Amino acid sequence: MLEIKHLKTLEALSREGNLVKAAESLNMTQSALSHQIKLLETQLETELFKRKTHPLQFTPAGQLILESSRNILPQMQQLERQLVALQQGEIGRLWIGIDCHTCFEWLLPLLRPYQTQWPSVDLDIVPSFHEPPLQKLPAQKLDFVVTSDPEPLKGVDYTALFSYELVAVLPLDHSLLAKPFLTPKDFSNLTLITYPVPEEKLDVFKQFLHPAKIRPEAISFSELTIMMLQRVEAGRGICVLPKWLVKKQTDFQHLPTRSLSESGLWSKLYAATPKALTKQAYMQDMINLIAERMEL
Structure with a gap:
């Protein structure tokens, strides 16, 4: 259900503060990002953030996913770097x-x-x-x-x-x-x-x-x-x-x-x-x- 792209989306929303800038940072259109978020909320049967709030406010469910993304995304980035290094023969056993x-x-x-x-x-x-x-x-x-x-x-x-x-x-x-x-x-x-x-x-x-x-x-x-x-x-x-x-x-x-x-x-x-x-x-x-x- 939850995918890495969803974690990246909430992290971008938190960082950029609104939907427009978050879409730009993710190289997506605003409508595509809105559709992705709406589809995820439908699957989870809960809202992830409050619309028309400034600054943007996350719901408890959205905040939980956001906090997880801050732990998981750095680990994924490290894993990706290690996989590239392994492929290039820079690390190994x-x-x-x-x-x-x-x-x-x-x-x-x-x-x-x-x-x-x-x-x-x-x-x-x-x-x-x-x-x-x-x-x-x-x-x-x-x-x-x-x-x-x-x-x-x-x-x-x-x-x-x-x-x-x-x-x-x-x-x-x-x-x-x-x-x-x-x-x-x-x-x-x-x-x-x-x-x-x-x-x-x-x-x-x-x-x-x-x-x-x-x-x-x-x-x-x-x-x-x-x-x-x-x-x-x-x-x-x-x-x-x-x-x-x-x-x-x-x-x-x-x-x-x-x-x-x-x-x-x-x-x-x-x-x-x-x-x-x-x-x-x-x-x-x-x-x-x-x-x-x-x-x-």
Whole structure:
């Protein structure tokens, strides 16, 4: 029954003080505005204002609608602005999931400059303890996933972010330092210190050791990169980490590294995004920011 145009009409009547000026402000003829008001009064079965009064006087029903219009119209205007901004890619939601154990190391420092540039984007990192983050994209539980394992999912795009080399970090006096690079066979007598994630999620296994059907003599786990490096320093094994990550660990830069195979073991990270959002400006800026800052 009541429509936005009716709220605008009463607001214009209150602002302008008479029917003629109210019609002009609404880009309507006086007769069209009079007809609209009369039709609404018929539907409501009550008068909205007293005719031939100066200044214009609203009835209790008219005053009730007028007071509501003063609350509702600003909210509608704000909503319209937000919808336009959303269509133009100025606002949105960017809930990020991470399918890569070391990604926190480089992603977190990028969030502050991104949020400064996009203050209207609802930005967050969403933990994915029990459900693979990629599976949350189609369900709209996430909007952006960093992964090294793209898998075909309906309605999901994958954009390459950057490539990086994985290197072995060894104790200072390790015998393998005599070699220019390591082979899978070198791991058969080693303790490999790694993150507590499934082997199929770790490139050192799925791209390097598993194809050669080699397993380390022992495997130990650590949640924290710094603890892995401390254990390497103490001679309790070796670890395999992204080269960029090793360079950032200033307290352990004295530890030597070796490539895995002559050509090195390389991995690539991707941004997984819903197809409907991939081209949004705020989404593209996050992709570009990662690619530019992490270009190796």
